[in-house]
Amino acid sequence: xxxxxxxxxxxxxxLPALLFILILLILFxxxxxxxQLVLGQYQDEAPLRTWNIFGPLTASQTAxxxxxxxxxxxxxxxxxxxxxxxxxxxxxxxxxxxxxxxxLFKYGPVNxxxxxxxxxIAVDSTALDFGGIAVNYKGWGLAFTxxxxxxxxxxxxxxSLEYQGQSYYSFIFVQDGxxxxxxxxxxxxxxxxxxxxxGLNTENGWLxxxxxxxxxxxxxxxxxxxxxxxxxxxxxxxxxxNATDTLTLALVVRTPYTRKADGTSQVSNSTPPATDIRxxxxxxxxxxxxxxxxxxxxxxxxEKFRLAADASFFNWATYEAIYFGEERDRCxxxxxxxxxxxxxxxxxxxxxxxxRLPLWLGFAYDPQPxxxxxxxxxxxxxxxxxxxxxxxxxxxxxxxxxxxxxxxxRVYRVTATAGFRY
Numbered sequence: 001x002x003x004x005x006x007x008x009x010x011x012x013x014x015l016p017a018l019l020f021i022l023i024l025l026i027l028f029x030x031x032x033x034x035x036q037l038v039l040g041q042y043q044d045e046a047p048l049r050t051w052n053i054f055g056p057l058t059a060s061q062t063a064x065x066x067x068x069x070x071x072x073x074x075x076x077x078x079x080x081x082x083x084x085x086x087x088x089x090x091x092x093x094x095x096x097x098x099x100x101x102x103x104l105f106k107y108g109p110v111n112x113x114x115x116x117x118x119x120x121i122a123v124d125s126t127a128l129d130f131g132g133i134a135v136n137y138k139g140w141g142l143a144f145t146x147x148x149x150x151x152x153x154x155x156x157x158x159x160s161l162e163y164q165g166q167s168y169y170s171f172i173f174v175q176d177g178x179x180x181x182x183x184x185x186x187x188x189x190x191x192x193x194x195x196x197x198x199g200l201n202t203e204n205g206w207l208x209x210x211x212x213x214x215x216x217x218x219x220x221x222x223x224x225x226x227x228x229x230x231x232x233x234x235x236x237x238x239x240x241x242n243a244t245d246t247l248t249l250a251l252v253v254r255t256p257y258t259r260k261a262d263g264t265s266q267v268s269n270s271t272p273p274a275t276d277i278r279x280x281x282x283x284x285x286x287x288x289x290x291x292x293x294x295x296x297x298x299x300x301x302x303e304k305f306r307l308a309a310d311a312s313f314f315n316w317a318t319y320e321a322i323y324f325g326e327e328r329d330r331c332x333x334x335x336x337x338x339x340x341x342x343x344x345x346x347x348x349x350x351x352x353x354x355x356r357l358p359l360w361l362g363f364a365y366d367p368q369p370x371x372x373x374x375x376x377x378x379x380x381x382x383x384x385x386x387x388x389x390x391x392x393x394x395x396x397x398x399x400x401x402x403x404x405x406x407x408x409x410r411v412y413r414v415t416a417t418a419g420f421r422y
Contacts, residue, residue, distance in 0.1 A: 063383025065362020069296025
């Protein structure tokens with residue numbers, strides 16, 4: 001998506017002075033913005049939608065308000081509460097994809113001192129973001145899953161200066177990237193009521209920012225490209241306990257870890273044919289990720305009706321960002337997210353086969369950890385599915401409203417999941 005900012009075309013004698021002023025605004029305020037401006041939710045390394053991400057959200061989990069700690073909707077549990085794997089059927093596979101539309105107001109050079117706009121800008125992302133396979137044998141569960149949990153994409157932003165239909169100056173900003181997680185989960189059913197599990201995770205991904213400034217009048221092009229290639233390792237674990245025949249409780253944890261990145265930076269100043277200046281730098285960047293603790297409960301009110309609730313603590317106060325060897329002040333605070341959902345599942349027969357049609361509704365409260373802005377998202381969620389003894393098809397969605405920053409951001413996410421079990 002492109003945000004285009006076009007200046008008036010009839011400038012006449014003021015054109016040289018305006019060009020000079022615009023170049024100064026592009027070159028110099030960006031350096032002071034880091035020291036003076038509080039960017040809020042969308043720092044460069046912040047994922048789309050929310051900072052608070054712990055594992056993937058498939059369709060049923062999305063529709064149930066993000067609850068998933070105390071119930072094995074599918075094998076994606078390996079990345080949050082691996083102990084649930086021993087409660088799955090003998091063999092399962094699943095595949096999930098999603099569409100995400102996120103609104104932003106402040107990011108990169110937009111509304112931070114270089115480019116200005118009066119409305120929120122949306123970015124649309126579609127991804128096949130989860131897949132996996134799991135087996136369960138005599139109380140032992142094993143799963144291998146792959147997911148894309150974090151997207152670093154930003155709306156493309158541009159500015160241009162025109163005179164009598166001819167472009168004299170242009171500026172464009174592009175950012176893209178994602179984080180992919182590979183998980184190997186193992187669980188053991190200790191007793192009929194108690195199960196434990198652990199997941200071993202490795203991450204890799206990339207983030208790239210590119211700004212290009214072109215002054216046609218003097219045939220000069222200045223480009224600044226920065227790329228980070230991420231790698232990291234961490235562990236998640238969980239315990240699931242059936243307190244009664246209808247109430248299941250869960251405790252989950254994700255260890256704190258450091259996300260490392262090999263960084264390359266290249267700045268070029270080209271004025272053909274005489275000038276071609278390039279400055280290249282390589283340095284390591286690190287991002288200290290927080291400890292996550294979670295508790296969950298799943299309650300079967302009747303055979304058809306269930307309730308679930310989760311709470312998660314994110315220790316963001318320990319977050320540290322070192323970007324190309326320079327420490328960046330992110331001013332993050334600890335937060336607790338809350339999730340609740342309900343399910344009504346009606347059974348029916350078709351072609352002599354038993355089916356269930358689950359309907360889900362949910363709610364989530366997702367405060368952002370930015371310490372200088374009291375910002376949070378409220379989500380309403382819902383969805384439905386078709387479940388057979390051997391397969392399931394599900395669709396879920398969420399609508400989110402942000403409050404506190406003054407920007408009134410919106411989030412829309414739709415997820416579809418298909419799975420087979422035997």
